[in-house]
Amino acid sequence: MSMKQIAGWALDVCHAQGVQYAEIRIVDDRQRALSTKNGKVGYVSDSESLGAGIRVLANGAWGFAATEDLTRESIEITAGRALEIARSSARVKQEDVRLAPEKAYVDDWASPCRIDPFTTSVEQNIDLLLKIDAELRAVAGITLAEANLNFRRYEQWFYNSDGSDIHQVKTTVGAGYAAYAFSGNEIMKRSYPNSFGGQWQDKGYELVGELKLLENARRIAEEAVALHKADQCPQGNYDIILDSSQLGLQIHESIGHPIELDRVLGMEANFAGMSFLTTEKLRKLKYGSDIVNVVADATEAHGPGLGTFKYDDEGVPAQCTPVITNGLFTGYLTSRDTAHTIGAERSGGTMRADGWNRVPMIRMTNISILPGTTPLTLDQLIASTDHGIFFQTNRSWSIDDKRYNFQFGTEIGWEIKGGKLGRMLKNPSYSGITTEFWNSMDAICSRDQWTLWGTPNCGKGQPQQVMGTGHGAAPARFRGIKVGSAYKAG
Amino acid sequence: MLTKDKAQETFARVLKHSHADETELLIGGGQSALTRFANNGITQNVSEKNYSLSVRVNLDGRTARATTNKFDEESIRRVVEAATNLAKVQAADPDLLPMADAAAFDPAGPAPARNYFETSSIGPQERATAVEKIVQVAQKRKLTTAGIYATSESVDAILNSRGLVSYHTQTSAECSITMLAPDSSGWQKSNSPDARNFDPVELAEVAAEKAKESAGPKELPPGKYTVILEPAAVLDLLGFMFWDWGGQAILDERSFLNNRVGTKLFGENISISDDVYHPLQSGAPFDGEGVRKQQVKLVENGVVTSLVYARGTAEKVRKSEFANKLGPVRPTGHGFPIPNEVGEAPMNIVISGGADDKKRTIDEMVKGTEDGILVTRLWYIREVDPYEKILTGMTRDGTFQIKGGQIFGGIRNFRFNQSLVTFLNNVLEMSEPVRASGEESFDMVVPAMKIRDFNFTEVTKF
Numbered sequence: 001m002s003m004k005q006i007a008g009w010a011l012d013v014c015h016a017q018g019v020q021y022a023e024i025r026i027v028d029d030r031q032r033a034l035s036t037k038n039g040k041v042g043y044v045s046d047s048e049s050l051g052a053g054i055r056v057l058a059n060g061a062w063g064f065a066a067t068e069d070l071t072r073e074s075i076e077i078t079a080g081r082a083l084e085i086a087r088s089s090a091r092v093k094q095e096d097v098r099l100a101p102e103k104a105y106v107d108d109w110a111s112p113c114r115i116d117p118f119t120t121s122v123e124q125n126i127d128l129l130l131k132i133d134a135e136l137r138a139v140a141g142i143t144l145a146e147a148n149l150n151f152r153r154y155e156q157w158f159y160n161s162d163g164s165d166i167h168q169v170k171t172t173v174g175a176g177y178a179a180y181a182f183s184g185n186e187i188m189k190r191s192y193p194n195s196f197g198g199q200w201q202d203k204g205y206e207l208v209g210e211l212k213l214l215e216n217a218r219r220i221a222e223e224a225v226a227l228h229k230a231d232q233c234p235q236g237n238y239d240i241i242l243d244s245s246q247l248g249l250q251i252h253e254s255i256g257h258p259i260e261l262d263r264v265l266g267m268e269a270n271f272a273g274m275s276f277l278t279t280e281k282l283r284k285l286k287y288g289s290d291i292v293n294v295v296a297d298a299t300e301a302h303g304p305g306l307g308t309f310k311y312d313d314e315g316v317p318a319q320c321t322p323v324i325t326n327g328l329f330t331g332y333l334t335s336r337d338t339a340h341t342i343g344a345e346r347s348g349g350t351m352r353a354d355g356w357n358r359v360p361m362i363r364m365t366n367i368s369i370l371p372g373t374t375p376l377t378l379d380q381l382i383a384s385t386d387h388g389i390f391f392q393t394n395r396s397w398s399i400d401d402k403r404y405n406f407q408f409g410t411e412i413g414w415e416i417k418g419g420k421l422g423r424m425l426k427n428p429s430y431s432g433i434t435t436e437f438w439n440s441m442d443a444i445c446s447r448d449q450w451t452l453w454g455t456p457n458c459g460k461g462q463p464q465q466v467m468g469t470g471h472g473a474a475p476a477r478f479r480g481i482k483v484g485s486a487y488k489a490g
Numbered sequence: 491m492l493t494k495d496k497a498q499e500t501f502a503r504v505l506k507h508s509h510a511d512e513t514e515l516l517i518g519g520g521q522s523a524l525t526r527f528a529n530n531g532i533t534q535n536v537s538e539k540n541y542s543l544s545v546r547v548n549l550d551g552r553t554a555r556a557t558t559n560k561f562d563e564e565s566i567r568r569v570v571e572a573a574t575n576l577a578k579v580q581a582a583d584p585d586l587l588p589m590a591d592a593a594a595f596d597p598a599g600p601a602p603a604r605n606y607f608e609t610s611s612i613g614p615q616e617r618a619t620a621v622e623k624i625v626q627v628a629q630k631r632k633l634t635t636a637g638i639y640a641t642s643e644s645v646d647a648i649l650n651s652r653g654l655v656s657y658h659t660q661t662s663a664e665c666s667i668t669m670l671a672p673d674s675s676g677w678q679k680s681n682s683p684d685a686r687n688f689d690p691v692e693l694a695e696v697a698a699e700k701a702k703e704s705a706g707p708k709e710l711p712p713g714k715y716t717v718i719l720e721p722a723a724v725l726d727l728l729g730f731m732f733w734d735w736g737g738q739a740i741l742d743e744r745s746f747l748n749n750r751v752g753t754k755l756f757g758e759n760i761s762i763s764d765d766v767y768h769p770l771q772s773g774a775p776f777d778g779e780g781v782r783k784q785q786v787k788l789v790e791n792g793v794v795t796s797l798v799y800a801r802g803t804a805e806k807v808r809k810s811e812f813a814n815k816l817g818p819v820r821p822t823g824h825g826f827p828i829p830n831e832v833g834e835a836p837m838n839i840v841i842s843g844g845a846d847d848k849k850r851t852i853d854e855m856v857k858g859t860e861d862g863i864l865v866t867r868l869w870y871i872r873e874v875d876p877y878e879k880i881l882t883g884m885t886r887d888g889t890f891q892i893k894g895g896q897i898f899g900g901i902r903n904f905r906f907n908q909s910l911v912t913f914l915n916n917v918l919e920m921s922e923p924v925r926a927s928g929e930e931s932f933d934m935v936v937p938a939m940k941i942r943d944f945n946f947t948e949v950t951k952f
Contacts, residue, residue, distance in 0.1 A: 035831060038742070040583060043829040044576045047557035048569075051540060063614075064536040068559045081537055088614035089525070089532040092622050123579040143743040146831070182743035187876040267528045269636035270668040270677075271929060273869070273886075276951070357538045396872040398905070400884045405905055405950035407882050409874055427875065431905070431948060462638045462666075463524055463536070485947045486874045486882055486907050 001070070003167075007159035009072050010054050013079035014161065019086070021057040021099060022079075023160035025313060026050075026070070027356035030155075032118065035148040036129040039137065042146065044122070051356040054082045060096030061089035066357040100339040100347050102316055104163035109310035112300070113171040113204035117151035120205050125149050128213070129177075135217035136179040141225035147177035148197055149208065150456075156313075164315040172306065172468065173207045174200035174456060179221040181228060188227035188426065190411050192220045194245045195394050200454030200468060201304045223412060226424060233413050233428035235484030239388035240430055241381060241477045244445075246410055247369065248453035248471035249394050254434040255287075255294055256367040256469065258403040259323055260460075261332040263362075265341060272460045273401025276434070277329065279342055285329040288438030291372065294324040296333055298349060298365035305470020306454040307365035309352075314360055316349035323367065327439070333362050354465035361461050368472030371450040372443070378475045381443055383419040389483060390414040390421060391428055396486070399434075407431040409486055429486035437478060445474040491520060491610075492541055494657045497647040500543065500561060505651060507570040510547035510577070512589045514650040516778070516827055518542050519559075520659075522642035525617040530625045530634055535614065541645075546828060547573045548589060551582030553829055587802050592653035594781040600767050602775060604660035604683040610643040612663065612685060617641070620690045624667055627694035633701055637667040639690065648780030656782075658774035664927065665690045668887060669701040673952065674900050676700025677867050677887035679722060681927045683772050700866060700888035704900025709949055710891060712904060716862035716918070717944035718855045718892070721926035721936045723868045728841070729931020730871065731879055731910050735788060736824065737803040738833025740812055746879045746911070747794060751816045754792045756914035759844060762789040764798060764824070764836035770925040770935045771838045778827035786822050788836060792914075800825025800834040843937035844920040855919050855940045862892040863901065863944075871930045879910040883930075884950065904946035916942045 007024045014022035028050045035042035052075060053066040063086025067078040129147040136145035152172040159165055176198015178191040193199045193211055201207050242250060257263065258275040266274060277285070288294075298307055298318035309318055314336055321331040334348040351360040382390065396409040413428030414421045452472040459466055501515045519541035526534035543566070544557040554576035558569040617639045628635035641663050648656045663685035669676045676697040680688035719727070731746065739745035747755075765785045766775050776782050779801060787795050799807065801821040808819055824834040843849050856864060866888030874880040884905055891898040920937040927933045 037831055040585075041580050041829070042831040043555075044580060045555040045557070045829065046572045046576060047544075049540075049542070049557075049559045051559065061532060062534060064534070066536070066538045066540070068540045078539075085523075085535045085537055085614045088618040089535040091615075091618045092527065092532045092625060094529055094531040121579075122576060126580065180742075180744060182748060182877075185877055187744060189876075265529070266634065266636060266670070267533055269528055269634075269670060269675075270526075270638065270666055357540055359534060359536050361534075396874050396882060398870040398872045398882045398884065400903060400905070400950045400952075401869050401886050402950075402952055404952070405884070405948060407905060407907075407948070429874065433951065462526055462640075463522070486880070488907060488945070488947050 003157040006052065006070055006075055009075045010079040011159060011161055013076050014056050014083065017083050019056045019058045019083060021161055023158065023314065024052055024054045025353065025356060026052045026157040028155045029355055030153045032151040034122065034125050034129065035146065036126065036133045037146050038144060039133055041126060049355065053353065053356045054079050055359060056082045056086050057097055058083055058086040059090035061086050061093050062097060063089055064359040097337050098340050099336045100345060102336060102347065105311065105315060106165045107310065108167045110169040111171055111202040111308065112304060115205035117171065117173050117205040118153060132177050132214055132217050135214060136177065136221040139218065139221035139225055141181045141183065142179050142221050143182045144180035150174040150197065158315055160315050166311050166315060168310060170202055170309065171204055172200060172202050173205060174198060175208050175211055175213060177213065177217065179224040181224045183228050186228060188224050190220045190224040191393055192216050194453060195411065197456060200306055200456045201452065202306060202308050203304045227412060227426045230424040230426040233425040233484050237480050238483045239385055239477060239479050240481045240483065241385065241388060241390045241475055243392045244449065244451045244473040244475055245453050246391050246394050247473035247476055249397055250408065251294065251367055251369055251471050251473060252455055252469060253397060253399045254403060254406055254437065255323065256364040259332050260362045261334045261338045261342065264332065265338060271462050276402045276404050281329055282342060283328065283330055286327055286439065287324045287329040287435055288327045289441045290327045291444060292324050292327050292438050292441055293370040294367065295370065296321040296323050296365050296367050302366050303452040305366035305452045306456060306468030307470040312349045312351045313353045314351045316347045319349045321348050333364065335362050352467060354467055358465050363467045364458065364469040366452065366470030366472060369444065371447045371474045372445060374446065376443065376445045378445055378449055381445055381475055381477060382416055382421060385416045385419060385477060388416040389425065389428060390416055391430065404433050406434065407486060427487055430481050430483045431485055432481055437481065440478045440480060441476055442479055444476040450474040491643055491659055492517060492645045497649060497657060498655065501649040503566050504545055504570060507567045508547060510549045510574055512548040512651050514546040514589055514648065516544040517645060517647040520642060520644035524638055524640035525621055526638050527621050528636035530628055532618065532621055543569065545569050545573045547577050548586065549574065549577045551586055552577040552580045553586055555829060585802060585806055587805060589650045589652050590654050590779050590781050590801060594654055595656040595776050596782065599782055600775060602767055604772055606661050606684040609641055609661035609663045609683065609685040612641045623691050624694040627691060627698055628669060631698045631702060633698055634670040635667060640664045641685065646774045648776065650780065654780045656776040656780035660772060662772065665693055667693050667697045669697040671701045671705050674701050674704040674707060675887045676704065679927050681933065682925065703897060704888050704890060707900035707902045709902045712946045712948050714943040714945055716859055716942050718852060718859065718862060718864045718938060718940045720852065720866050720938050721924050722928040723865050724939050725926050725934040725936045726868045726871060726928035726930035727881060728910065730873060730881055732839060733835050735797055735836050736834035737797050737799040737807045740797065740816065741806060741810060744876065746877050751794050751797065753794060755794050755911060756789060756792040757917055758792045759917055760789055760792050760914050761842040763787045763840050764838050765840050766838040768840050768935055772933065773838055777823045777825045779825050781821060781823040781825065783823035786836065798822045798824035798834050798836045803833045837932055839934040841923055841934065841936045843923045849922055850919045851921055852938050856892055856897060857895040859892045859895060864890040864892055864897065868930065874907060880907055881910065882907045902952060903950050905948040906945055907947045908945045913941060918942055
């Protein structure tokens, strides 16, 4: 049975009932997870999930139903259920859903993938992880070593009542490791290339080779142990430099979430929260300093980010939206049913769902800060800083439900004195208010220092959905930031 | 709903394709529906049916798992083959145990009744009616509401080739409501296997009252305050420490309980147990290997008395340097499905309230507080320090100043940085424990708590 036939069963039911709009997404999701821990295999598992989700707009309201059973009977029942749910929704509505117009597309796309990770040898992959593990534990004082490889192939067939017929395949690879050192009353941790599973991109297995995992393991383990003897990060106001991965998470939390228009409009008020970025601030708010330029870019040209695709999950082509332009707030993440609230004629193409059984919602694509146009390396940035702190690799992150007040901790910090990296600092943290923070940015490194990081675990929605997002960033400096309040005695 | 007979029939089909030494089938899933509302209208309304079929094989001392959501013959053959292929390429693990035998779960043992027709029969019309009533409360009070009303019926089944059959089915109903005023908000949430155990309108009224009472919030300086945390705030905070409560966390030396089991770590008034059979608890009475869950006393009068253990972890701990440092070491039925890295954790927490003569309602706690703060809910909690268990996060949706034993209006939300060890030494009063549900941790049976010197470090702009 072809996917088009299955989709036809659903759309025929919807058409017969006179719905305003209908779409079906059929998803075949395959994942592999491999890990090692302290010299042994941690877990080895494969999973696959295939099913269909049907979203309909009827009587001015949405309904959605999903099933793992792709037989004709099941698909028709599920379409009927989506319709019944939409009609129930219509009983409690303040206004009819208004969809921004969009063309119909017939297309086929796959994310660039040189080496299909599912064709690589599991044995060799485990061997690589065990070599990393051995290298980490070769350093005296390491009490726990964890390494992981994750592969995903996400194939989706999208059909809607406007005539779209879109097939997309995304391949994702994630790889990384962490070393822990427990001693006295402290557990210290260093991760590579980033915390929370390492680096994640929509690429093939070639990513694993690019990350130089084994080559960095000894240094990472030594830093984890050395943190026990490091001085506590001081408290006070400092000029700070964030490494690119930490800046990526800073963007995610204090720019990416506030610009989600559904959040601004109150759709997430009960769970993920709202946003300080109310609609009257569009093209008026000075979000950051003049050198802050941020885009929401889902196009393939931006790179292999977790937010790259050719069409979003309501069939809208990928776009690049300027979010902050020379410091001015210039754009939201939008969908077909929210675009009209800011006077936009078209969706920004940011709707994505975490699988066939979840409804699409506004999600970050690749929310990236553009690098500086003048050549500037991290070494040069440090050299131009008289007294400050360099923060590397996220350890904790928290922000209020309107995205004003944040606090981040990193795994390691370094004092900068007289333009040079000095003593290592443990338990570094910094905090602030979003717009004050971005307006304090006075330098950002250039393109050669810029990395497109993957955040694989962004949670939003009820039932909660977990989505991968991309964040390009280069090391940047912020002036007069509050440091160290996480460790004020509590 | 997938019946026990259907689970056994499916397992027979799995076994037909398996040539492993031992084979395990884990079935999970069912039907769920969720109606979401915002701006006084339904904005999202979803329904799902899905079952996962997860096969683990043991083969020459190696184990691996593969999962599918398809029950046809070819899919079952492929999932068994995938698990087998993944197992084959590993080195043998000397710590791998044979699968649990049939005696690990005696079906004649306690079987909490947690499946209610009154919940499973709720459809989209009934959910819309509930939301309609919540919206009416909002409109009556000139507020805007957002939230969810959700129901589900699910199954957990674990069967293996050593004859083990563990099967559990349950329903769940959940309602979470936020009420928004121009510069304030209020929140309430409840869930239960039986939808009759809470009233959405009552929740809406309380949330609305909080939104009204916290209007015009003033800014107080950060610092240490006497704080009353409602049960949802208590569980969201304390939930972060129970991931450290398994034997594997000790072996990995990533637990804040390393070198602290058997010590008096918390105040005398703190007693905590894990008890899936408690009438206010929910969930299956067996763990990820199908082993029956035991009641475990985790903390008695401030002393950390016991951890929880999966079968394999208990064996490893007995052979380790920690064997004589942890009190009783035995499988307690708290393991996660194998293979995993975490090992186990207690997920049916019951925190005792104060002694009977010292239990206080939240109103009584407020009356007895000269200067303090009442917190409805916490948000975006993250671990700052894993051994001192310092957590950071924000207050949200109803934070009040208490002055002279009375609520003295709303205040702007605070950021806290608070050690849980210190926190549990500073508990002044507790209420009767209730079943509570938050957003940052799993559901628990917990009391409200009044704490001294709760550490607020910053204040936000609303």
